[in-house]
Amino acid sequence: KQEVTQIPAALSVPEGENLVLNCSFTDSAIYNLQWFRQDPGKGLTSLLLIQSSQREQTSGRLNASLDKSSGRSTLYIAASQPGDSATYLCAVYSGGSNYKLTFGKGTLLTVNP
Amino acid sequence: DTEVTQTPKHLVMGMTNKKSLKCEQHMGHRAMYWYKQKAKKPPELMFVYSYEKLSINESVPSRFSPECPNSSLLNLHLHALQPEDSALYLCASSPSQGGETQYFGPGTRLLVL
Numbered sequence: 001k002q003e004v005t006q007i008p009a010a011l012s013v014p015e016g017e018n019l020v021l022n023c024s025f026t027d028s029a030i031y032n033l034q035w036f037r038q039d040p041g042k043g044l045t046s047l048l049l050i051q052s053s054q055r056e057q058t059s060g061r062l063n064a065s066l067d068k069s070s071g072r073s074t075l076y077i078a079a080s081q082p083g084d085s086a087t088y089l090c091a092v093y094s095g096g097s098n099y100k101l102t103f104g105k106g107t108l109l110t111v112n113p
Numbered sequence: 114d115t116e117v118t119q120t121p122k123h124l125v126m127g128m129t130n131k132k133s134l135k136c137e138q139h140m141g142h143r144a145m146y147w148y149k150q151k152a153k154k155p156p157e158l159m160f161v162y163s164y165e166k167l168s169i170n171e172s173v174p175s176r177f178s179p180e181c182p183n184s185s186l187l188n189l190h191l192h193a194l195q196p197e198d199s200a201l202y203l204c205a206s207s208p209s210q211g212g213e214t215q216y217f218g219p220g221t222r223l224l225v226l
Contacts, residue, residue: 027173031212042157043117043203045211089155099212100169 002027002094006104012078014112021075021107023090028071031093033099035064035075038087047088048075080111116140117218118202125224128194134221136187144168144210145178145187146202152221156203161186163210194225206220 003026007028023033028060032051036044048064050073056065060080060092087106093099117138126132136145144163148156161169176198178190187204201222205215209222 034214036217041201041220041222043119043219045206046214046216049214091155093212099210100158100161101215104154 002004002030002092004090004092004102004104006088006090008107009105010110012110015080015082017080018076018078019080019109020074021077021088021090021109022055023073023075024105025071025073025092025102027094028068029094029101030047030068033064033066033073033090035062035073036089037090038089038106040087052104057112074101078110082092082111082113085109085111117204117206117216118223119171119218120204121221122219123222123224124162125226126191126194127226128196130194131190131192133152133191134223135202136189136218137185138206139185139214140206142182142205142206142208142216142218143184145181146207147187147189148155148205148217149201150201161210166208172193191223194223196225199223199225211214 005024007022034049035047048067050057061078066073089106091101091103120135132221147159150156159173160179165181176193180188203220204218207213207215
């Protein structure tokens with residue numbers, strides 16, 4: 001059974017700092033990996049999706065990397081802003097012919113002005 | 114239009130009530146999903162519909178009954194719920210059930226009294 005772990009559970013940084021969020025998964029037979037953002041009481045917003053054959057994806061100030069063999073992904077946020085404050089969820093697609101997303105518990109990020 | 118809409122935003126119901134949650138997307142996606150999310154926990158998959166047919170049922174109690182009337186609509190019928198069913202119910206869609214990016218709606222906040 002796939003298990004996804006995110007470290008740290010919570011992170012507080014001053015505005016402008018670069019930061020890294022970590023995600024690890026137990027079964028390396030994944031199809032792809034997706035990073036989401038969730039604001040309190042809201043739905044999920046997709047940030048980046050990395051195919052299993054890719055090493056990284058970039059979107060603006062966000063860069064996600066994937067090391068499938070070691071079961072790890074990182075989300076790098078450059079020049080953090082207070083508007084980046086949210087919970088960041090990592091999720092992996094795995095499982096036979098019916099792909100399912102397995103989520104980590106998330107990292108609660110607070111960027112202080 | 115990359116929007117998934119959900120109604121209602123909030124719902125309070127008694128344990129003997131019957132209610133329905135609705136989800137709609139107009140992106141031409143052929144896979145639609147229901148997730149349940151408890152406070153400070155990641156989303157948990159409940160059901161997946163692929164091409165309007167139930168593809169995955171994650172052993173959800175029968176008091177939750179999904180329905181996919183057409184490719185744009187997904188309903189979740191609720192009957193005889195328990196207080197522990199109180200949660201945020203999220204709908205998502207993707208082009209197919211092939212590990213592509215899932216787009217999430219804002220969710221319905223359900224409180225069972």
